[in-house]
Amino acid sequence: MSPATGAHPDLVVRSAQVALGDGVRPAAVVVHGGKIESVLEYAATVRAASDVDLGDVALLPGLVDSHVHVNEPGRTEWEGFASATAAALAGGITTICDMPLNSVPVTTSVDALTAKAEAARGQCAVDVAFWGGAVPGNAGHLRPLLDAGVIGFKCFLIDSGIPEFPPLDRDGLRSAMRELSETGAPMIVHAEDPREVMQPSGPGYDAFVASRPPVAERRAIETVVSAAAATGARAHIVHLAAGECAALISAAQASGIDLTAETCPHYLFFAAEEVPAGHTEFKCCPPVRYAPNREALWRALEAGVIGGVVSDHSPCTVEEKRLAEGDFRTAWGGIASLQVALPAVWSVARKRGRTLADIARWMSAFPASLAGLSDSKGGIFPGADADLVAFDATAAFEVRAADLRHKNPVSPYDGRTLAGVVRRTWLRGTEVTPDGPRHGRLLRRGGTELDA
Ligand SMILES: [Zn+2]
Numbered sequence: 001m002s003p004a005t006g007a008h009p010d011l012v013v014r015s016a017q018v019a020l021g022d023g024v025r026p027a028a029v030v031v032h033g034g035k036i037e038s039v040l041e042y043a044a045t046v047r048a049a050s051d052v053d054l055g056d057v058a059l060l061p062g063l064v065d066s067h068v069h070v071n072e073p074g075r076t077e078w079e080g081f082a083s084a085t086a087a088a089l090a091g092g093i094t095t096i097c098d099m100p101l102n103s104v105p106v107t108t109s110v111d112a113l114t115a116k117a118e119a120a121r122g123q124c125a126v127d128v129a130f131w132g133g134a135v136p137g138n139a140g141h142l143r144p145l146l147d148a149g150v151i152g153f154k155c156f157l158i159d160s161g162i163p164e165f166p167p168l169d170r171d172g173l174r175s176a177m178r179e180l181s182e183t184g185a186p187m188i189v190h191a192e193d194p195r196e197v198m199q200p201s202g203p204g205y206d207a208f209v210a211s212r213p214p215v216a217e218r219r220a221i222e223t224v225v226s227a228a229a230a231t232g233a234r235a236h237i238v239h240l241a242a243g244e245c246a247a248l249i250s251a252a253q254a255s256g257i258d259l260t261a262e263t264c265p266h267y268l269f270f271a272a273e274e275v276p277a278g279h280t281e282f283k284c285c286p287p288v289r290y291a292p293n294r295e296a297l298w299r300a301l302e303a304g305v306i307g308g309v310v311s312d313h314s315p316c317t318v319e320e321k322r323l324a325e326g327d328f329r330t331a332w333g334g335i336a337s338l339q340v341a342l343p344a345v346w347s348v349a350r351k352r353g354r355t356l357a358d359i360a361r362w363m364s365a366f367p368a369s370l371a372g373l374s375d376s377k378g379g380i381f382p383g384a385d386a387d388l389v390a391f392d393a394t395a396a397f398e399v400r401a402a403d404l405r406h407k408n409p410v411s412p413y414d415g416r417t418l419a420g421v422v423r424r425t426w427l428r429g430t431e432v433t434p435d436g437p438r439h440g441r442l443l444r445r446g447g448t449e450l451d452a
Contacts (some may be wrong), residue, residue, distance in 0.1 A: 009037055009048040010429055013388055015059035016042065019360040021379055029059065031386040034428035038382055054390050057423055058356050061380045062094025062126075062387030063342060066367035067238060067262065067310040069334065070096070070128075073119040074104025078316045079407050084338060085125040086434040087313075087405035091339035092422040094126045094387035095443070097371050100133030100154050101165040102314070108133040108165075109141050110148045117149075117442055117450055124440030126427060127387075129371055130450075134176040134187065135166055142179045149444035151371045152185040154238070157220045158192045161285075161333065167194070170223055177233035185445060186234040186260075186370060187227075191220035192286055200329050205275045208328035209287045214242035217286055221245050225252045228259055236370060237261040239312045241286035243296025250305045260370065261305070263297050264312045265344040266335050270294075270412065278326025281412045284314065285333040298352065301362065308366030309345050313338040313406075321410050336406045340399055342391070343418035350419060356393060372445035385447075386429040395421040405434055 011031040018027040018039070026042035040046065065088060071078040088096050098116070100107035107113050107130060120128055132150035134142060142153060155176060156167040168176060177187050196216035200207040221237055225248070228235040237249065240261045252259045266284065271291040275282045282288060300306045314334025322331040337344065346359060360379065368378025376385045396419050401411040425432055427439050442450035 009046060011050045011052070011386070011426070012046045012048040013052045013054065013059055013426070014042055015054040015390070016056050017058040017356065017393070018380060019058065019060045019356040021365070021381065024058070024355050024357050029380055029388065031429040034386055034430070036380060036382055036384045036386050039380060058391045058393050059380070060092065060356060060389045060391050061360050061364045061378060061384070062389055062425065062427070063092050063363045064095040064367040064371065064373065064377050065093045065311050065313070065338065065341065066097040066371045067312045068096040068098055068338060069102045069314040070098045071102045071315070073115060075102055077407070078102065081120045081123040081128065083405060083407040084313070085123070085128065085440055087339040089125045089425055089432060090405050090422065090434045092342045092389040092391060092425065093338065094389070094425065094427050095129065095368070095373065095377050096126060097129045097131055097151060100131050101160055101162050106133050106162070106165045107131065107150070108135050108138045110144050113145060113148050113150060120442060123438060124442070125432065125434060125438055126440045127443050128440055129373065129443040131188070133165060134168060136168060136172050139175050139179050142176060146183055146185055146445070149450045151445040152188060153180065154188050154190070156190040157223060158190065158194045158197060160190070170227070173223065173227045174230060177227050177231040177235070181231045181233040184234065185372065186236045188236040188238050189220070189224050190239070191224055191237050192216045193219035193223070195219070203327040203329055204277065205272060205282065205328055208283065209272050209289060212286050214244050214289070217242040218245050218248060221248055225257060225259060228252070228257050232258070234258040239264050239286065240297070240306060241267050241289060243293045243300060246296065246300035246305045253305070260307045262308050262310050263301060263306050265309060265337055265341045266412065267297055268294065268301070268309065268348055269344045279412070280322055280326055280328055280331035281410050282335070283328050283331045283333045284312070284335045302354070308370070309341070309362045310367050311337045311341040315406055315408050315410070317408055318410055323410070336408065336411055337413065339404045339406060340411070340413050340418060342422070343420040344413060346393065346420040347418045350393070356391070373443065373447045376447035386426055388426040389422055390424040392421045392423050393419070397421055
């Protein structure tokens with residue numbers, strides 16, 4: 001019997017491999033009213049309306065992807081809430097956090113947030129939260145945006161590629177972070193220093209990588225560390241690509257500065273040596289670097305210096321990607337990977353002896369915490385939303401870009417075989433499918449509904 005209402009639970013999901021906060025073990029997850037009520041022994045007697053035994057198929061907490069460019073309204077031909085959330089659901093992600101740029105308008109004012117929420121409403125297959133944007137001159141909009149429901153703020157220290165989302169300079173970063181210092185909301189930063197970035201010397205991939213060297217990330221992170229130290233605000237480095245910066249981040253963390261970092265599946269999966277000539281679907285900023293750097297990123301992730309892995313799903317049209325020309329100077333930078341983020345990371349992680357508990361920590365708990373959603377998302381624990389993913393960790397599949405639910409069929413993973421297949425998904429206790437009814441809600445920091 002459920003202590004909450006006196007009625008029987010709605011659902012129990014059993015698995016021999018449940019990814020819990022303290023490891024992977026057999027368990028039964030009891031769900032009532034959309035929430036996880038308890039976590040019991042695998043064979044526990046529970047009188048639930050529905051009893052699902054997954055056997056050896058693993059059960060993960062629904063992943064939280066805190067770095068997604070949905071691009072709607074305004075560039076809906078690049079992606080959109082309907083396609084992005086269906087792709088997320090197909091990939092085991094039950095909450096996405098939308099970036100403030102590449103949409104029109106960019107989310108730098110309350111009106112723009114309202115426009116975005118209106119565009120999203122009714123279309124979402126998974127839960128969606130929104131980042132606000134910090135740009136020159138909008139420091140006065142930050143507190144109102146937080147009150148209106150954004151989960152924190154994104155800024156750039158270098159050209160974003162979008163004229164209406166210009167970068168902050170050192171002083172602008174500090175004023176914006178000062179606005180946030182009392183709020184607990186993070187400033188998440190695209191950290192490349194424009195003084196260390198140059199024009200590529202040619203159209204190829206090596207020239208592109210050389211034009212955006214690790215030192216550009218290092219100098220920008222130093223700027224962020226100083227701003228965090230000066231203001232006391234929480235800072236976060238998005239898409240860390242230069243493994244050598246782990247030492248700098250670790251030192252800042254050790255000295256008590258409120259700094260975290262994420263990396264992305266493509267930096268952990270690919271290496272520059274393997275990028276075929278002219279394949280601009282591999283272009284993103286900062287770039288995928290060479291194999292020793294990939295190893296350094298893995299070690300920083302395993303050591304906990306990098307806290308999590310999120311997709312930085314940043315699609316565009318086939319045309320914008322300039323696949324025919326194969327010129328890395330002119331192609332749009334961004335890798336679409338919402339649907340394959342989990343298997344891409346798992347494919348490498350399992351060979352390194354990591355477990356699904358690591359995956360749950362990196363791809364669910366950490367991003368949920370960053371987004372201020374930890375009370376209801378990010379793990380399988382009593383009181384959490386019953387966002388659950390049945391993950392067949394030993395199965396494999398070949399990625400076909402054209403078959404992904406992303407709006408545009410462009411993927412550097414095309415043709416790759418990845419480990420791990422999402423079999424079933426529950427969102428707040430309701431089993432959901434990418435083609436089914438849209439049960440996603442719009443969330444504010446703290447996890448309550450944006451409307452409420
Ligand atoms: Zn991004």
